[in-house]
Amino acid sequence: MLSDMILSSGRRRDPNSLSLPAIIFTAGLALMISGCTAKPSSSVPGEKLQINSISAPSPENIFRIPLMTNPPDLDPILVSDTTSSGVATKLFTSLFDYTPDLELEPCLAKEMPTISEDGRVYDIQLRDDVRFTNGRTVTAADMKYSIQRLASIRSKRTNLVEKIVGAKEAIAGASKSQEVSPEIPGIEVLGDHSLRITLIESSPPFINKLAMVNTAAVPREVIEEIGDKFSRNPVGSGPFTLTEWKEGISLKLTANQDYFEGAPKLAGIHYRVIPEPLAQLEEYKAGNFDILAATQGVYPKWKNSNRANEVRFWPSLAVQYYGFNLKKEGSPYAGYSDSARKLREAINLAVDRKFLGEVLLEGRSYPANGILPPGIFGHNSERPAFTQDVEKAKALLAEAGYPNGEGLPPVDLWFNTQGDxxxxxxxxxADLKKVGIEIGLKMLDWAAFIEATDAGEPPFFRLGWVASYPDAEYFLASLFHTKNQGSQGNVSFYSNPEVDKLIDDSYAETDPAKRVELLKQAESRIIADSPWLFLLFGQETVLLKPYVRNYNPTGMCDDVQGNYIRWHLVEIDAGNQG
Incomplete structure (x- = not known):
């Protein structure tokens, strides 16, 4: 899932020390920075900084969340970023979900599926007590319709269904027929609450896709009535329903009292769109938000204050990177020539990641050692992290044909407005300029930025990827397989037949050790091609009011959005205001 922010959280830890389940931590760090109103600190060693911050819950029992940008889409088949996913996961439910330990468990399904010995056939029994928020019961026919929509021409996630028998043909046919839910023979309705999914071949990670918001149940009659407007008027079976959306200003969610896992303890969730982090901070301190992403300047000050108990952080299953568009015409970094590879390698060697993580991000991130973060099945803990080597970067720049950067055409680095x-x-x-590489900076709003990267416009761009399930395949296939170029995830437009084959072979491999070895080989081959400036791993850090209960994130949660939190259990304890 695309992340809209550089890791805005977490203190630096050894990559091998991160573990799951993700546990919320509190700790202290003394450092004075600007950005918060506070009483003057005492010169007495160890005395805490006093921060004036109101701890007052909403009298209407509303959980209040700031957003830096408007969610681009809330239709499950269009959700491809963490801002959209954070809202959508509160409105929709899928066949399966994750425990706090990131173990799969039934959700709309009554129990875990019965899987055939060859790993191809999944028989799934649905609960019979689930209703959409329009009052109608969710059936197996709804699940077939909903999953088939991923094969439509509008879908940004066709790769999620391609392993199902007949899906590739449905995807190809939909590009001509414009069908909203093209028929996929491998999805069969065996009864009102009985579903069978048959795969072309065994695919161990497939079941994880049935826990993603993209495969959530949607009511056919609503989509047939309002069509593309469903993205702005969603109807699902989740713990909340969208009752108001003022574009670029606010969204209001109201508790679904008929939610099948129990009525939410909150009356609702309200989002307000405020692009400026400092403005968000002032609103949090004024008691108008219940949670806040800790961007630069917030974390160290609050950690050594009377409000240290509001700081929460947890390991993040995410990678932050700057991608090269390998198909961008006119870019000296595009393609697979020896010169282009050396230029990309030079950029990787020119950047001081340690400074970024430890100084600029105040210890909330640390240098990446590849694509797969710690906690992901397939992470290589033995590979050293990327380090800065200015002299080697200059040597590679010269070998690429641009000594001291002479004659190297400048390109723009595109990034979105959020966070740090x-x-x-x-x-x-600044780091690149020191070795002779000139780049410009181009900043866009999140929605416009996603549209541009999907279309392959920027030659060089900032992005992040957060796990929607904790497996190497989700990162490597989505971000680097040739078939997923563009809106499916591979916005570097990377293509390597050897990598494609390693990933494809991993789908059919049922031995976990052999499967992970194939994926590790794929990652190593990708790194050798340097399609990215590999940046940072880290943790998520937020400020959370002390009266909030049961806000229990996993490594797949993207800061304040809480994508995989059990929101029907989150509650406000008005009697505990810190």
Missing amino acids: NSKIAQAVQ
Whole structure:
């Protein structure tokens, strides 16, 4: 899932020390920075900084969340970013879900599926007590319709269904027929609440896709009535329903009292769109938000204050990177020539990731050692992290045909407006200039940025990827397989037949050790091609009011959005205001 922010959270830890389940931590760090109103600190060693911050819950029992940008889409088949997913996961439910330990468990399904010995056939029994928020019961026919929609021409996630018998033909046919839910023979309705899914071949990670918001149940009659407007008027079977959306201003969610896992303890969730982190902080301190992403300047100050108990952080199953568009005409970094590869390698060696993570991000991130973060099945803990080597970067620049950067055409680094992205971009720009590489900076709103990267417009761009399930295949296939170029995830437009084959072979491999070895080989081959400036791993950090209960994130949660939190259990304890 695309992440809209450079890791805005977490303190630096050894990559091998992160573990799941994700546990919320609190700790202290003394450092004074600007950005918060506070009483003057005492010179007495160890005395805490006093921060004036109101701890007052909403009298209407509403959980209040700031957003930096408007969610681009809320239709499950269009959700491809964490901002959209954070809202959508509160409105929709899928066949399966994850426990806090990131173990799969039934959701709309009554129990875990019965899987054939050859791993191809999944028989799934649905609960019979689930209703859409329009009052109608969710059936197996709804699940067939909903999953088939992923094969339509509008879908941004056709790769999620391609392993199902007949899906590839449905995807190809939909590009001509414009069908909203093209028929996939491998999805069969065996009864009102009985579904069978048959795969072309065994695919161990397939079941994880049935826990993603993209495969959530949607009511056919609503989509047939309002069509593409469903993205702005969603109807699902989740714990909340969207009752108001003022574009670019706010969204209001109301509790679904008939939610099948129990009525939410909150009356609702309200989002307000405020692009400026400092403005969000002032609203949080004024008691108008219950949670806040800890961007630069917030974390160290609050950690050494009277409000240290509001700081929460957890390991993040995410990678942050700057991607090269390998198909961008006119870019010296595009393609697979020896010169282009050396230029990309030079950029990787020119950047001081340690400074980014430890200084600029105040210890909330650390240098990546590849694509797969710690906690992901397939992470290589033995590979060293990327380090800065200015002299080697200059040597590679000369070998590429551009000594001291002479004659190297400048390109723009595109990034979105959220969080610390601008500060990171400026630091990278300065590092590259030291070795003779000139880049410009181009900042866009999140929705416009996604549209541009999907279309292959930027030659060089900032992005992140957060796990929607904790497996290497989700990262490597989505981001690097040739078939997923463009809106499916591979916005570097990377293509390597050897990598494609390794990933494809991993689908059929049922031995976990052999499967992970294939994926590790694929990752190593990708790294050798340097399609990215590999940046950072880290943790998520937020400020959370002390009266909030049962906000229990996993490594797949993207800061304040809480994509995989059990929101029907989150509650406000008005008697505990810190």
